[in-house]
Amino acid sequence: xxxxxxxxxxxxxxxxxxxxxxxxxxxxxxxxxxxxxxxxxxxxxxxxxxxxxxxxxxxxxxxxxxxxxxxxxxxxxxxxxxxxxxxxxxxxxxxxxxxxxxxxxxxxxxxxxxxxxxxxxxxxxxxxxxxxxxxxxxxxxxxxxxxxxxxxxxxxxxxxxxxxxxxxxxxxxxxxxxxxxxxxxxxxxxxxxxxxxxxxxxxxxxxxxxxxxxxxxxxxxxxxxxxxxxxxxxxxxxxxxxxxxxxxxxxxxxxxxxxxxxxxxxxxxxxxxxxxxxxxxxxxxxxxxxxxxxxxxxxxxxxxxxxxxxxxxxxxxxxxxxxxxxxxxxxxxxxxxxxxxxxxxxxxxxxxxxxxxxxxxxxxxxxxxxxxxxxxxxxxxxxxxxxxxxxxxxxxxxxxxxxxxxxxxxxxxxxxxxxxxxxxxxxxxxxxxxxxxxxxxxxxxxxxxxxxxxxxxxxxxxxxxxxxxxxxxxxxxxxxxxxxxxxxxxxxxxxxxxxxxxxxxxxxxxxxxxxxxxxxxxxxxxxxxxxxxxxxxxxxxxxxxxxxxxxxxxxxxxxxxxxxxxxxxxxxxxxxxxxxxxxxxxxxxxxxxxxxxxxxxxxxxxxxxxxxxxxxxxxxxxxxxxxxxxxxxxxxxxxxxxxxxxxxxxxxxxxxxxxxxxxxxxxxxxxxxxxxxxxxxxx
Numbered sequence: 001x002x003x004x005x006x007x008x009x010x011x012x013x014x015x016x017x018x019x020x021x022x023x024x025x026x027x028x029x030x031x032x033x034x035x036x037x038x039x040x041x042x043x044x045x046x047x048x049x050x051x052x053x054x055x056x057x058x059x060x061x062x063x064x065x066x067x068x069x070x071x072x073x074x075x076x077x078x079x080x081x082x083x084x085x086x087x088x089x090x091x092x093x094x095x096x097x098x099x100x101x102x103x104x105x106x107x108x109x110x111x112x113x114x115x116x117x118x119x120x121x122x123x124x125x126x127x128x129x130x131x132x133x134x135x136x137x138x139x140x141x142x143x144x145x146x147x148x149x150x151x152x153x154x155x156x157x158x159x160x161x162x163x164x165x166x167x168x169x170x171x172x173x174x175x176x177x178x179x180x181x182x183x184x185x186x187x188x189x190x191x192x193x194x195x196x197x198x199x200x201x202x203x204x205x206x207x208x209x210x211x212x213x214x215x216x217x218x219x220x221x222x223x224x225x226x227x228x229x230x231x232x233x234x235x236x237x238x239x240x241x242x243x244x245x246x247x248x249x250x251x252x253x254x255x256x257x258x259x260x261x262x263x264x265x266x267x268x269x270x271x272x273x274x275x276x277x278x279x280x281x282x283x284x285x286x287x288x289x290x291x292x293x294x295x296x297x298x299x300x301x302x303x304x305x306x307x308x309x310x311x312x313x314x315x316x317x318x319x320x321x322x323x324x325x326x327x328x329x330x331x332x333x334x335x336x337x338x339x340x341x342x343x344x345x346x347x348x349x350x351x352x353x354x355x356x357x358x359x360x361x362x363x364x365x366x367x368x369x370x371x372x373x374x375x376x377x378x379x380x381x382x383x384x385x386x387x388x389x390x391x392x393x394x395x396x397x398x399x400x401x402x403x404x405x406x407x408x409x410x411x412x413x414x415x416x417x418x419x420x421x422x423x424x425x426x427x428x429x430x431x432x433x434x435x436x437x438x439x440x441x442x443x444x445x446x447x448x449x450x451x452x453x454x455x456x457x458x459x460x461x462x463x464x465x466x467x468x469x470x471x472x473x474x475x476x477x478x479x480x481x482x483x484x485x486x487x488x489x490x491x492x493x494x495x496x497x498x499x500x501x502x503x504x505x506x507x508x509x510x511x512x513x514x515x516x517x518x519x520x521x522x523x524x525x526x527x528x529x530x531x532x533x534x535x536x537x538x539x540x541x542x543x544x545x546x547x548x549x550x551x552x553x554x555x556x557x558x559x560x561x562x563x564x565x566x567x568x569x570x571x572x573x574x575x576x577x578x579x580x581x582x583x584x585x586x587x588x589x590x591x592x593x594x595x596x597x598x599x600x601x602x603x604x605x606x607x608x609x610x611x612x613x614x615x616x617x618x619x620x621x622x623x624x625x626x627x628x629x630x631x632x633x634x635x636x637x638x639x640x641x642x643x644x645x646x647x648x649x650x651x652x653x654x655x656x657x658x659x660x661x662x663x664x665x666x667x668x669x670x671x672x673x674x675x676x677x678x679x680x681x682x683x
Contacts, residue, residue, distance in 0.1 A: 131260050132267040134308050135275065141214035143195070143314060144171040146366055148209040150190055150199070161206075164190055169366040172314075189234065189318055196231040196316050197221040198497065210373070213313075217373040223499055227255075230307035230315045231498075236299045237490040239414065240288030241421040244278045244302040245269060246414075247286065252309040253410055254500045258402050268309065276301045290424045307498075331360050407501040411509035419513060425480075426517070430524060433476050437525050440468050441532030448534040453622045453630045459638050465533045466618055467585070470549060470610055473525060477518050477550040478557040478577060485561030486570045496679045503676045511668070514554055522546050537617035545617060548660050549610030553581075555667035556606070562675040581607035590645045609660040612648045619643065620650060 129136075146169035154161040165187050172178050180188050193199040194209050197220030201207045211220055218225050238247055249269045256265065273282045278301055286302060287293015294302070307315065325335040328344065333352075335344040349357075419426055444465035452458035492506060526543055535542060560573045582588060584602035594602070602608045622630050622639035631637050643649075 128264060131256075132264045132271070134268050134272050134311060136311065141216075141313070142171055142173045142212075144212040144214075144370065145169060145195060146210050146368075146370070148191065148194055148211075149207070150187075150194065151206040153204055153206055165194075167366070169368070171368075192231070192316050192318055195220060196229050196314075197226045198231065212370075212373055215371055215374050217375050226497070227310060227499060228313040230310065230312040232300075232303050232307055232315070232317045233494070234318045235490065236303045237494040238286050238299065238302060238306070239418060239488075239491055240286050240291055240293065241418045242414065243283050243285055244294065244298070244305070245273060245282040246417070247302055248272050248305045248309060250410060250414060251306040251500065254402055254407060254495075255310050255498065258400055258406075272305045272309065276305050278302060278305065285421060290422070331362070401499065404502070404505055407505035408508055411501060411505055412512055415509050415513040419517065429476070429480055429517075430521065433472070433521050433525050434528065436472055436476070437528035438532075440465065440472065441529045444468070444533045446532075446534050448536060448618075450536065450622075450630070453619075453639060454635075456638060462618075463642065466535060466614055467611065469525070469529050469533070469535075470546065470607065470614055471582075472529075473522055473546045473550045474553040474581065474607055474610070475578065476525070477521060478553040479574065481514060481554045482557035482561045482570050482573065482577065483567055485558060486564050486567040489565060492675075493679060503672060503679065507668075507672050507675070510558075515551065518550050518554060519547065522550055535618060536621075537614065541617050542614065545610060545613045548613075548657070548664075549606055552606035552610075552660055552664040552667070553577075555664045555671070559667045559671040559674065562671045562678065581605045584608050585611045592645065592647060603659065604663070606660055606663050609656045609663075612646065612656050613653065613660070615643055615646065615648050616650060616653055616656075 146167075148165055148168040149163070150165040152162040152164055168187075168191060180191070190199065194207060195211060199205070199207055200221050211218055220226060220229065242250070249265060252260070252265045252268055253262075273279050278298060281294045281298050285291055285293045286299055293299070304315075304317070325341060325344075328335055328348065333344075333348050335341065444461060447458060447461040447465050452462040495501065496503065496506070522543065526539065526546060530539055530542060537545075556577060560577060561570060564570050564573065580601060584594065584605045585607045619639040619642060623637060623643050625631050625637055625640070630639070
């Protein structure tokens with residue numbers, strides 16, 4: 001492999017590669033930035049002895065039959081080095097090594113002539129056995145790139161544009177496992193993001209590149225191309241309540257062609273778990289901050305398995321690698337014993353001039369004589385460029401992506417499982433509701449009885465208790481929703497970018513789950529507070545009002561949650577979510593006293609219409625005072641006065657309901673549009 005170009009800094013870069021002439025699938029990996037910073041000599045995906053034994057077995061069988069080629073080349077990343085049995089690219093090794101073993105029943109690797117014979121007979125529909133095997137043989141082509149540039153656009157004259165990647169070039173031949181190494185900030189992840197179609201030009205970045213698969217120009221941002229590229233990011237974006245088995249099965253169900261049966265998916269999942277050494281933890285939750293789960297190495301291998309189910313042509317692993325000391329020793333800059341590799345790389349980069357590093361083989365110009373690029377004109381040519389057979393004897397419908405119904409059902413099932421397993425999060429939510437309901441019920445105990453209608457002091461307490469219960473339903477449901485969207489954003493972006501499902505299916509499944517949780521939460525709230533306060537609206541009537549207000553409030557929370565990326569930033573939006581609701585609801589200041597130029601804002605606040613509907617339900621009969629049931633003739637009607645000052649009219653009740661649910665729909669659709677825009681901007 002050769003890589004070349006000029007880095008934005010003078011830090012030395014390194015590359016390592018081991019070539020296997022019998023494979024047709026390419027893999028690439030980079031080291032985790034944090035790995036070099038802390039000096040740990042750790043590799044991804046080798047957490048248990050069984051897994052390491054598998055890797056060593058493959059190494060031994062491979063070297064005894066074919067050997068490992070070792071040669072030098074120059075470029076942006078320095079020459080290649082021979083990898084050890086504890087390879088930095090061991091996770092990628094699993095994929096390629098298992099491809100050969102599965103293609104000839106686990107015997108020694110196929111020879112070149114055998115592989116060519118197999119290729120000649122593979123132009124057909126895939127069999128059940130092949131669909132069940134994630135490591136089944138598939139074709140691959142060389143990945144070639146040049147003139148890769150990423151520029152941070154200038155904001156103003158004081159902040160000029162900045163080159164992040166400058167004319168980077170390189171290639172990965174078929175069957176070659178390549179490691180890209182370098183210090184933090186060297187641009188490794190940025191390069192991989194461009195090659196994998198995860199970065200494109202936007203308002204702040206200008207991205208230019210020429211990427212080929214063999215001699216075909218490909219647009220890696222095209223979903224047809226990106227489906228053939230597996231990308232395992234540095235951070236594992238997995239649902240923390242799912243198990244490795246469920247995560248791999250979920251990915252297979254939504255990403256494989258619809259002709260793949262559930263039985264085939266189950267066999268595929270078990271084979272993937274076995275090959276990645278995950279059988280012992282297959283049914284243990286992945287875990288996160290709130291739930292203890294599997295180890296870091298097992299989590300990384302689960303991320304790899306989630307991507308390998310599609311049998312990709314290329315695998316990018318953005319994770320830890322080794323052999324930095326060995327590389328620098330080859331270029332007359334040996335690393336002292338017990339020394340931090342990151343410090344050594346930076347010292348070499350800072351102590352020696354770029355000219356000297358160039359002479360020693362750290363940099364090179366792109367002197368390749370590439371043939372003219374071919375632009376695929378139809379789908380068959382695009383598939384050929386990716387090394388994928390067309391399977392002409394199978395109807396196109398059978399190879400289509402699963403439908404909207406399957407997407408929604410799988411997402412809903414996962415959401416329900418997530419809810420039932422997230423006992424701490426859901427438990428805290430209901431505990432919070434129960435505690436506040438008991439607190440409000442005890443403070444306002446019995447103030448809602450009919451005698452309060454004739455006593456102004458008790459009447460104010462009655463009104464205050466009703467408003468407090470409304471506010472609790474709004475706060476208690478909107479706050480968790482606001483925080484949950486930014487927390488689950490990385491999982492959504494990864495799955496959306498890899499064509500697991502569409503935004504609408506994701507939104508609908510979330511809506512169904514939120515509707516259920518909100519229903520139960522409001523029920524718990526009212527079963528306690530309603531009867532303790534002794535409200536008069538009628539339980540089910542008041543429940544419908546509370547539920548409508550809660551769903552409208554969560555819609556606003558969803559919109560704000562979609563607008564931010566960090567859960568910590570989401571907490572900063574809490575005042576924006578709640579304060580306007582309180583100001584325009586009519587219980588701190590009468591709505592007719594709000595300045596005319598601000599009164600329009602009340603029509604965007606769901607609490608305003610929740611309060612108006614609750615006022616009609618709770619005090620409507622009192623305001624009518626039919627047959628002088630509550631007030632004697634000539635006695636002031638406190639209930640009617642309250643409705644009048646807040647501009648609440650019985651005839652407008654259908655309008656209040658329409659606006660309340662209209663706000664719910666409008667904010668939900670706005671959140672949907674914003675989420676779609678954010679997702680397409682990110683990838």
